[in-house]
Amino acid sequence: MSQSENDNRRIIIFDTTLRDGEQSPGASMNLPEKMEVAQALVDLGVDVIEAGFPIASPGDYEAVYEISNNIKGATICGLARCRQPDIDRAWDALKHADQGRIHVFLATSTIHREFKLRMSQEDILERMGESLRYAASLCDDIEFSPEDAVRTEIDFLCAVVEKAIASGAKTVNIPDTVGYATPRQMYDVIDTLYNRVPNIDQAVIAIHCHNDLGMAVANTLSAIEAGAGQIECTINGIGERAGNCALEEVVMAMRTRNDYYRTETGINTPRLVPISQTVSRITGLHVQRNKSIVGRNAFAHESGIHQDGMLKNPTTYEIMRPEDVGWAATDLVLGKHSGRAALADRARALGHDLTNEQLVTLFEDFKVLADKKKEVYDADLLVLIEQQTLAVSEEWSFESYQVKCGTDMVPTIQLALRHGDQIKTAEMTCGDGPIDAVILAIEELTGLDVVCKDFNVHSVTIGQDAQGEVTMQLEYQGELYRGRGTSTDSVEASALAMLAAVNRILASNAPEQSAE
Numbered sequence: 001m002s003q004s005e006n007d008n009r010r011i012i013i014f015d016t017t018l019r020d021g022e023q024s025p026g027a028s029m030n031l032p033e034k035m036e037v038a039q040a041l042v043d044l045g046v047d048v049i050e051a052g053f054p055i056a057s058p059g060d061y062e063a064v065y066e067i068s069n070n071i072k073g074a075t076i077c078g079l080a081r082c083r084q085p086d087i088d089r090a091w092d093a094l095k096h097a098d099q100g101r102i103h104v105f106l107a108t109s110t111i112h113r114e115f116k117l118r119m120s121q122e123d124i125l126e127r128m129g130e131s132l133r134y135a136a137s138l139c140d141d142i143e144f145s146p147e148d149a150v151r152t153e154i155d156f157l158c159a160v161v162e163k164a165i166a167s168g169a170k171t172v173n174i175p176d177t178v179g180y181a182t183p184r185q186m187y188d189v190i191d192t193l194y195n196r197v198p199n200i201d202q203a204v205i206a207i208h209c210h211n212d213l214g215m216a217v218a219n220t221l222s223a224i225e226a227g228a229g230q231i232e233c234t235i236n237g238i239g240e241r242a243g244n245c246a247l248e249e250v251v252m253a254m255r256t257r258n259d260y261y262r263t264e265t266g267i268n269t270p271r272l273v274p275i276s277q278t279v280s281r282i283t284g285l286h287v288q289r290n291k292s293i294v295g296r297n298a299f300a301h302e303s304g305i306h307q308d309g310m311l312k313n314p315t316t317y318e319i320m321r322p323e324d325v326g327w328a329a330t331d332l333v334l335g336k337h338s339g340r341a342a343l344a345d346r347a348r349a350l351g352h353d354l355t356n357e358q359l360v361t362l363f364e365d366f367k368v369l370a371d372k373k374k375e376v377y378d379a380d381l382l383v384l385i386e387q388q389t390l391a392v393s394e395e396w397s398f399e400s401y402q403v404k405c406g407t408d409m410v411p412t413i414q415l416a417l418r419h420g421d422q423i424k425t426a427e428m429t430c431g432d433g434p435i436d437a438v439i440l441a442i443e444e445l446t447g448l449d450v451v452c453k454d455f456n457v458h459s460v461t462i463g464q465d466a467q468g469e470v471t472m473q474l475e476y477q478g479e480l481y482r483g484r485g486t487s488t489d490s491v492e493a494s495a496l497a498m499l500a501a502v503n504r505i506l507a508s509n510a511p512e513q514s515a516e
């Protein structure tokens with residue numbers, strides 16, 4: 001990028017998609033999904049993966065444990081409060097990682113001290129010092145976060161940072177937990193720390209911003225200008241409430257404006273769009289079309305004036321090249337006459353190296369789809385690949401349906417589902433429309449009493465024959481379960497989405513909950 005690479009300051013990218021990101025309402029992921037995201041993060045080139053909060057739940061512990069054991073190529077981090085059981089549990093989950101990091105946090109702002117913790121400043125310093133020394137006795141890579149740092153009195157924050165470093169923290173993170181900071185203020189906070197904390201050169205200062213006022217990326221960049229060395233961020237900016245600093249935005253801002261920031265990262269930027277799409281599919285959180293870098297319109301130049309300029313010279317309107325962030329130079333279209341080699345090529349370009357066996361199945365699925373719609377786009381292909389690679393145990397699967405419906409009539413549906421090696425059928429007259437009828441018939445056949453909390457249909461690609469993707473959220477015994485289904489027929493896509501959610505319910509409630 002720059003003429004003098006050596007002037008660049010290397011910024012550590014700490015991704016928390018699997019911890020803070022997973023706290024987005026409705027974004028919870030199961031273990032195979034977390035493993036897939038973790039591997040994609042390694043391929044992307046992040047330095048640290050925050051994989052979970054091990055003491056929070058058995059699922060979180062298991063995810064951190066499995067990722068530590070199986071995903072190599074990044075530091076794996078687990079979160080802990082300032083309590084010995086938390087730290088022990090985190091270390092237990094992390095100890096098989098090539099490089100593990102325990103991330104300890106304690107709130108420091110007045111409002112948290114008085115209303116949440118009921119602790120004085122002295123109590124806070126003592127508790128964190130003790131916890132950090134204990135954590136450092138187990139693991140050589142310790143990070144500390146004073147929660148709500150931005151609303152902490154600056155004198156006390158300086159004392160906290162100094163104490164954290166003296167007690168063994170190698171990274172001290174400054175979180176804007178509630179998304180309250182402004183860019184100039186953030187610069188001043190980090191700058192003050194660098195000027196006033198005597199041992200600050202012995203640690204990396206990190207920045208963790210929330211997007212409640214839409215300033216997470218701007219605040220993060222301000223902290224970088226003031227000297228911070230680590231950015232905490234998530235793919236697509238997902239996270240609690242309005243989310244976190246978006247990895248793809250902050251990385252591309254530093255890269256595109258290298259002339260200004262003089263920084264570099266280990267991020268393999270052509271992996272940004274593929275991982276954005278993976279996280280979006282897995283979490284069911286769609287990326288808005290006009291989202292920077294990874295939105296579908298981010299590189300679309302529709303207006304005539306712009307197109308003319310683009311054709312003469314792309315740099316007239318383009319500050320980044322689409323291929324630099326992973327948009328294929330051409331959205332190559334495959335059709336029913338495309339061969340297996342073309343399909344394999346396309347899959348590879350999209351970041352999926354398939355085995356021969358997977359390719360054979362993918363090719364069969366592709367032929368079926370190409371018969372239904374003329375043009376198969378990258379997004380269609382990704383859906384097919386995902387259906388294969390993420391195939392979890394399917395207790396119930398879809399066979400066929402028929403529905404008779406119209407204005408002012410209650411639909412009549414015949415539905416057939418496969419359960420093990422049996423086909424179960426139902427015929428019912430019910431519901432407000434065909435989709436409602438299919439939902440009720442699935443409830444009838446599976447015997448599960450669920451409430452549909454969220455239902456979304458959107459098209460995977462452009463065109464009248466585009467595939468519809470349905471995402472659905474079901475509530476079962478107080479827990480939320482997500483399912484996704486894709487088909488050229490939106491009623492069938494709804495059935496597939498509901499069955500995916502049903503299979504999740506059964507998998508996580510086995511063995512006491514059997515529909516047999």
Ligand SMILES: [Zn+2]
Nearest residue numbers: 020177208210
């Ligand atoms: Zn956060």
